[in-house]
Amino acid sequence: MKAVIIYGSHHHGSTKKLAQAITERYGVEIFDAEAGEDVDLEAYDLIGFASGIDFGEFYPAVTAFAERLPAGKAGFALYTCAKDNAKYGEQIRDIAQKRGCVYLGKYGCKGYNTYGPWKIIGGMNKNHPTREEIEGALRFYQGLAAQMENGLS
Ligand SMILES: Cc1cc2nc3c(=O)[nH]c(=O)nc-3n(C[C@H](O)[C@H](O)[C@H](O)COP(=O)(O)O)c2cc1C
Structure with a gap:
């Protein structure tokens, strides 16, 4: 099972901390959607989209990659x-399903925020994501990997 996480994390790198922890523990590949790198999504079975939330939405560079999901892949x-x-992440769910992919779910937590006042x-949530929140992302990913190994049944 080959997995990749495509991320955007331009505010404070909070989302990157979740993606990087998964990469370090599980050997998942990681690409910065906002760095202009190209990724052949065909090469992966499980594809994660990771982003901070701007005005209720994932960053456009990340959703642009989701719009290129090949049919038959699993996404999260x-x-x-x-x-x-509860609405955060629904965008990715909707795109994945529209593209004929299986959507395996989402994990979200607080990140450091310095928007406006x-x-x-x-800023708010200064010490987030916490170690516990990062552990939550690791557990979430472990569950997905197990589902993939069991054939998504
Ligand atoms: C311009 C702007 C808009 C934001 N909009 C939202 C929002 O709609 N909802 C929310 O919960 N957080 C919002 N945030 C907070 C970010 O989603 C949060 O700081 C996130 O952890 C940033 O992730 P990053 O550091 O990985 O880029 C916003 C932050 C900024 C700067």
Whole structure:
């Protein structure tokens, strides 16, 4: 089973921390969607899309990669945000399903936020993602990998 995470994390690198922890523990490949690198998504079975949330949405460079998902792949979403909302990640779910892929779910947690007035007071969620939140992302990924190994049944 070959897996990759395509991420965008331009605010404070919070989302990258989740993706990097998964990479380090499970040997998953990782690409920065905002660095202009190209990735052949055909080469992977499991493809994750990781992003901070801007105005309720994943970063455009990340969703642009999702729009290129080859049919038959398995996809998942990872994100960090100021305040969680059940809708975050639905974009990736909808794109994956539209492209004939299996959507395996999402993991999201708080990330450091300095948007607008928060900047003046040093930002919110300063110590996020925490070690526990990163462990949560690792457990989430472990579950996905197990599902893949069991043939998505
Ligand atoms: C311009 C801007 C818009 C944002 N919009 C949202 C939002 O709609 N909902 C939310 O929960 N967080 C929002 N945030 C907070 C970011 O999603 C959060 O800081 C995230 O951890 C950034 O991820 P990154 O450091 O990986 O880029 C926003 C932050 C900025 C700077």
